[in-house]
């Protein structure tokens with residue numbers, strides 16, 4: 001049996017009991033690291049991501065500075081203990097790519113032009129990986145930036161969608177991701193509905209693509225409400 005033929009749906013439900021469009025249980029906590037300017041933890045089921053933000057702060061060495069804008073630096077890292085077989089520590093091709101697309105997904109939200117010669121550093125650490133780690137990390141990073149008081153146009157909200165056993169679903173877990181016919185990572189600025197990340201592996205028809213985009217947007221709207229609630233909770237505590 002090929003990977004894509006693996007049975008991922010039984011009795012009209014996904015193997016973890018979810019409906020097709022249902023997200024995993026989501027937990028969000030803001031301000032979890034004292035030494036960072038901003039931080040957040042986001043759990044999508046068994047995928048756990050922590051983000052910490054440092055800055056805006058002067059960028060050194062000086063030759064890296066941009067005189068008319070600040071820069072955003074983003075590092076995505078999967079902990080060695082985040083997957084079943086230990087992952088070798090340190091950067092690899094995948095983490096370099098995800099760091100870059102995470103930066104590109106987040107950048108449009110930030111008023112970087114307000115911070116010439118400065119840098120904002122975002123560290124995304126995946127503590128536990130069970131699918132959709134890049135989108136979980138982007139949600140955490142966006143909240144950590146807001147927690148750091150970085151001026152933003154909007155929060156960035158991200159989710160995954162895909163096609164498993166011929167069915168279109170939201171928020172793929174690890175097994176679904178590995179055996180999917182297609183999986184898409186999606187991020188947007190919710191208020192303006194501006195898409196900032198769109199990556200897809202696999203094949204879908206044009207009609208299915210439109211349905212997936214719609215499902216991604218609907219899923220992000222749900223996550224956006226949870227992000228706002230978590231931020232408000234934090235300020236209620238302060």
Ligand code: ADP
Pocket residue numbers: 083084085087094129130131132133134135174177178185
């Ligand atoms: P994303 O996590 O954003 O969906 P990928 O599609 O590259 O990105 O990875 C899918 C899933 O595969 C991850 O969420 C994780 O569960 C698993 N995975 C990725 N890299 C490794 C690795 N080095 N070892 C074991 N599992 C991994």
